[in-house]
Amino acid sequence: MRIHVAMPDTGLCTDFFPPAVRDRLTSIGTVTWNETTENYTEAELRKRVKGVDVLITGWGSTQVTGTVLSGADNLRLLAHAGGTVADIASRDVYEDRIPVVSANDVMADHTAEHTIAALLAERRAISALDTSMHSGEWNRADHEINTLYDATISLVSLGTIGHKLIEHLVPFEPNVRVYDPYVNKSVLEDYPFATFVDLDTALNAEIVSIHAARTPETEGMIDAEHLSTIPDGGLLVNTARAEIVEEEPLLKELRSGRLSAVLDVHHEEPLPEEHELRSLENVLLTPHVGGSQIRPPLAAAVVDDIERFAAGEPLKHRIPREQWETMTR
The missing domain is CATH 3.40.50.720 (NAD(P)-binding Rossmann-like Domain)
Structure with a gap:
């Protein structure tokens, strides 16, 4: 299984993916990372999803649009290490029946x-x-x-x-x-x-x-x-x-x-x-810290579901289309 993490190589990504969580992720498949310090453009993300089975996104990641999906030849799971996926997934993702999971709960x-x-x-x-x-x-x-x-x-x-x-x-x-x-x-x-x-x-x-x-x-x-x-x-x-x-x-x-x-x-x-x-x-x-500052459990939750996906088990954190349509944008 090929897994790509689209989050930029910044301290935020390190917060979400401390060594223990990274080790769990690499035990599932071959993991590549966004080695730049910026979020991908739509064109860059389109290139990076080629051959990828699981795409992991984070805050500020480019939306997975129809244009992005046109470069994806094997994408089978979109996993967001955050809450709302309203601006991460797109209608095209759901129409292509690609499961979407996030740490929303x-x-x-x-x-x-x-x-x-x-x-x-x-x-x-x-x-x-x-x-x-x-x-x-x-x-x-x-x-x-x-x-x-x-x-x-x-x-x-x-x-x-x-x-x-x-x-x-x-x-x-x-x-x-x-x-x-x-x-x-x-x-x-x-x-x-x-x-x-x-x-x-x-x-x-x-x-x-x-x-x-x-x-x-x-x-x-x-x-x-x-x-x-x-x-x-x-x-x-x-x-x-x-x-x-x-x-x-x-x-x-x-x-x-x-x-x-x-x-x-x-x-x-x-x-x-x-x-x-x-x-x-x-x-x-308080400075908007209610749900977002305790970060490793957010990434761990989507890694849990990636493990379930690899094992053919039901996904615990799946976001159905009807929920996606009403999430914060």
């Missing part, structure tokens, strides 16, 4: 873990209390401390991350509301504390957590009117994509102090040093 695990950690930190005022302690204070009275137990938590879209987050929430016995008009209602059968609601009902909750993919349909879906539906003192959590929530209306709500926010994603990344969000005390900020 592993990234979902990490993002859900980050979300629950941030939720707990915000509800328990961990950041504010830590700052107070480091400044020499012993101040418990001026910090509002809350709990997730019996809280009303709404998920805007379910998806892979939302499913994982619900599992994390089980011990807290919260009241979970889910807005997602596209999923089968049976998916909540194992979670009696969770119910499907319309968007307005979902937003009328003390905690609103965004988990929608960024698509033309979802960009700006949470506007000023929707934000005003969140009750006073409410918390907006966004670990999905910043563009789903209109920026200026959110800033207006945060400036007023009516709402608080936990934000891992931003309209401009890196977040500019002078950005207003950095000066707001009612915002817990």
Whole structure:
């Protein structure tokens, strides 16, 4: 089996493929690597896929288009060491019935873990209390401390991350509301504390957590009117994509102090040093690290599936066409 890794020869590729993961990959077949420090152009990738059985891509890799596939004479698996494959696979890949796998569900695990950690930190005022302690204070009275137990938590879209987050929430016995008009209602059968609601009902909750993919349909879906539906003192959590929530209306709500926010994603990344969000005390900020910074498990997941593919076993991390069509672009 011939395997080609299209990720450029940079520190990022080393992060994804430490020696142990590289050794596993080379035990499966003959592995070649992109030895340049740049992602391939479409024409370059077309040349490199000739004779390749498995193509491994990463963040920023050129999309595997019909033009690229015209140079592929044996491509049997596309494996993406990242989450969304919306801009990696193409309709031509699916029409040629080439299986596509990615570490999307592993990234979902990490993002859900980050979300629950941030939720707990915000509800328990961990950041504010830590700052107070480091400044020499012993101040418990001026910090509002809350709990997730019996809280009303709404998920805007379910998806892979939302499913994982619900599992994390089980011990807290919260009241979970889910807005997602596209999923089968049976998916909540194992979670009696969770119910499907319309968007307005979902937003009328003390905690609103965004988990929608960024698509033309979802960009700006949470506007000023929707934000005003969140009750006073409410918390907006966004670990999905910043563009789903209109920026200026959110800033207006945060400036007023009516709402608080936990934000891992931003309209401009890196977040500019002078950005207003950095000066707001009612915002817990992280630099888009929810699902992406723990990298070796992402590559290991696709290597797992390459091993299964070589052995003729079912693929665990396969992305079906209907999922590809709704992934973040």
